[in-house]
Amino acid sequence: MVRYAPFFFLRTSMIWNELPPAVFLFRYDMAIFKRQACKPFFSEHERYQWCCKYPRAVMNTYLWEDCQLVCLRKDKKPFFFYLRTTATHTPIVNSAQQTKSWKEIPGPSLWDLIKQALPGASGDLNLTDGLKLGQALYDHYGPIVKLDGFLGRPPIILLYDPEQCAQVLRSENWLPIRSGFQSLDYYRRNKRNKGNENQSNPDMTGLLTDHGETWKKFRSTVNPVLLQPKTIKLYTSIIDEVAQDMIVRMKSLRGENNMIQSDFEMEMNLWSLESIALVALGRRLRCFDSHLPPNSPEKRLIQLVHDIFETADKLDFKPSLWRYFPTRAYKKAMKLYEEQENIARFFIDKTIEELNKQGTRKSEEEKSVLEKLLEINKDVAVIMASDVLFAGVDTTSNTITASLYLLANNQDKQDKLRAEILSITDENQKRSYLRACVKESMRIMPVVSGNIREATKEYVIFGYSIPPGIGISFMHQAMSMMEEHYPRPTEFLPERWLVKKGDPLYHGNAHPFVNQPFGFGVRSCIGRRIAELEIYTFLSRLIQNFRVEWFGPPMQTKVASINYITVPHNFIFKDA
Numbered sequence: 001m002v003r004y005a006p007f008f009f010l011r012t013s014m015i016w017n018e019l020p021p022a023v024f025l026f027r028y029d030m031a032i033f034k035r036q037a038c039k040p041f042f043s044e045h046e047r048y049q050w051c052c053k054y055p056r057a058v059m060n061t062y063l064w065e066d067c068q069l070v071c072l073r074k075d076k077k078p079f080f081f082y083l084r085t086t087a088t089h090t091p092i093v094n095s096a097q098q099t100k101s102w103k104e105i106p107g108p109s110l111w112d113l114i115k116q117a118l119p120g121a122s123g124d125l126n127l128t129d130g131l132k133l134g135q136a137l138y139d140h141y142g143p144i145v146k147l148d149g150f151l152g153r154p155p156i157i158l159l160y161d162p163e164q165c166a167q168v169l170r171s172e173n174w175l176p177i178r179s180g181f182q183s184l185d186y187y188r189r190n191k192r193n194k195g196n197e198n199q200s201n202p203d204m205t206g207l208l209t210d211h212g213e214t215w216k217k218f219r220s221t222v223n224p225v226l227l228q229p230k231t232i233k234l235y236t237s238i239i240d241e242v243a244q245d246m247i248v249r250m251k252s253l254r255g256e257n258n259m260i261q262s263d264f265e266m267e268m269n270l271w272s273l274e275s276i277a278l279v280a281l282g283r284r285l286r287c288f289d290s291h292l293p294p295n296s297p298e299k300r301l302i303q304l305v306h307d308i309f310e311t312a313d314k315l316d317f318k319p320s321l322w323r324y325f326p327t328r329a330y331k332k333a334m335k336l337y338e339e340q341e342n343i344a345r346f347f348i349d350k351t352i353e354e355l356n357k358q359g360t361r362k363s364e365e366e367k368s369v370l371e372k373l374l375e376i377n378k379d380v381a382v383i384m385a386s387d388v389l390f391a392g393v394d395t396t397s398n399t400i401t402a403s404l405y406l407l408a409n410n411q412d413k414q415d416k417l418r419a420e421i422l423s424i425t426d427e428n429q430k431r432s433y434l435r436a437c438v439k440e441s442m443r444i445m446p447v448v449s450g451n452i453r454e455a456t457k458e459y460v461i462f463g464y465s466i467p468p469g470i471g472i473s474f475m476h477q478a479m480s481m482m483e484e485h486y487p488r489p490t491e492f493l494p495e496r497w498l499v500k501k502g503d504p505l506y507h508g509n510a511h512p513f514v515n516q517p518f519g520f521g522v523r524s525c526i527g528r529r530i531a532e533l534e535i536y537t538f539l540s541r542l543i544q545n546f547r548v549e550w551f552g553p554p555m556q557t558k559v560a561s562i563n564y565i566t567v568p569h570n571f572i573f574k575d576a
């Protein structure tokens with residue numbers, strides 16, 4: 001037995017039949033997987049059998065150099081149990097004899113799907129209600145479900161098991177392919193890039209749609225500018241300025257019943273666009289101008305982002321014939337993409353023009369994301385700014401609305417949050433309850449219900465062999481609402497993110513791949529830090545200024561690429 005603090009390793013010899021020597025890791029630490037390039041050792045199917053027999057006893061098993069690495073939960077059964085278990089199972093890695101074809105994965109038949117796609121379809125496999133559908137498919141078929149491809153939509157495998165999600169996500173973590181947004185991809189490659197030969201790399205279309213080396217190059221250029229906490233911190237006070245201006249606007253828009261008298265969704269989007277533009281372009285768009293006409297570029301951009309998510313959902317995630325001939329929805333989508341891009345470019349060009357006029361030298365700290373990227377590569381700067389103005393609007397606004405709703409329905413939590421906000425005297429002070437509230441709201445009402453990867457190699461999951469090219473979707477929202485992962489899952493309990501180990505609510509009891517609102521690894525959300533800063537800042541100001549209440553039936557959401565909160569927005573904003 002060799003001891004390497006803080007872990008205990010026991011290296012066995014080859015006595016376990018054909019098994020390679022094993023290393024038993026007694027303290028589970030995610031970091032070790034990140035440091036070591038570990039490959040899965042047991043087939044996923046085997047692990048599944050183990051987990052059913054001995055729930056959660058073995059956290060993971062990996063091949064590490066020539067060793068089998070078994071990671072044990074410190075608090076579980078004694079160690080000889082694992083020795084025995086390990087010895088009785090012969091490792092099979094991708095053995096064709098033991099696996100079944102992916103086509104045998106359970107799931108609704110083509111006929112079930114066609115019936116559900118017909119207008120007026122109802123029932124729990126209703127394709128138009130993505131949230132209920134995700135849960136219903138799990139209830140019907142279990143932790144792995146196949147949705148056959150039809151009418152141009154490729155087949156997809158849905159995974160509801162965090163450990164299996166982890167295996168795929170980790171294996172795909174060098175050059176991950178996130179399929180989806182195929183119609184946007186098509187537009188950018190076939191329409192936008194035509195005549196764009198002057199671009200430094202004509203294949204480059206942006207983070208949302210690029211893959212492989214082109215994506216990697218783009219991402220490594222923008223990562224330091226968009227993800228460094230130091231850079232993002234520079235926006236703290238101006239993002240707060242936007243939040244405060246929005247509070248003033250909301251107060252002026254309140255009627256006698258303390259409800260916002262204009263379209264609440266549009267208001268939240270005006271806030272998110274104003275905030276994200278500040279980061280992307282480095283200037284205020286003046287979205288809160290009371291004279292902003294309905295056909296202003298600002299309002300049009302908001303409407304376009306919304307329409308794009310809806311139309312892309314119809315083309316990319318639902319059955320559609322656009323891949324065979326130009327359908328009406330396809331033609332609409334191409335127009336929407338073009339218009340969104342033109343408006344984003346209008347704002348970007350205006351900003352570049354102003355920057356050129358200013359001509360003064362700015363310190364690194366004063367430069368916006370656009371300015372920093374312009375110094376590196378103009379094409380990258382323009383494409384990135386345009387993507388930020390697309391991906392950074394509805395995502396943050398829907399997260400704010402969901403958080404407000406959950407706080408409005410949990411007044412005790414809202415009081416606790418307000419008390420924390422009012423106790424803050426220094427901006428560097430930790431706001432742990434605020435963070436916990438946002439995390440909890442993203443667990444219950446995330447804006448993205450699941451993430452997706454296209455397999456670049458063969459996987460054996462639950463005994464089914466899944467070939468490269470198949471899309472695998474990780475059902476984070478459905479998993480996050482399962483009792484086995486988070487106790488009392490439907491309750492809004494920010495405390496679960498704060499209590500210590502040993503408490504049954506402790507969030508660390510859940511597998512880390514259950515809940516991943518910003519995705520995973522090198523391809524995870526590039527706007528995460530900006531989004532968090534915006535959300536924390538605005539939510540603080542909202543709760544500091546208003547006692548938020550909700551009346552009437554529960555808030556409804558609908559899926560249109562992302563989760564949208566639908567009308568009515570029955571919020572009451574009383575003075576706090």
Ligand code: HEM
Pocket residue numbers: 178207208219276387388389391392393395396399447448451452516517518519520521522523524525526527528530531
């Ligand atoms: C609450 C707010 C947000 C949520 C929940 C969210 C969530 C996500 C998720 C789940 C992904 C996929 C990650 C993966 O494949 O592993 C993603 C990707 C992305 N997000 Fe966000 N996002 C948010 C806000 C933003 C903002 C504000 C921006 C703009 C700065 C942004 C820009 C992007 C981009 C460009 C990608 C593609 C990254 C890549 O493929 O390299 N997001 N986001």
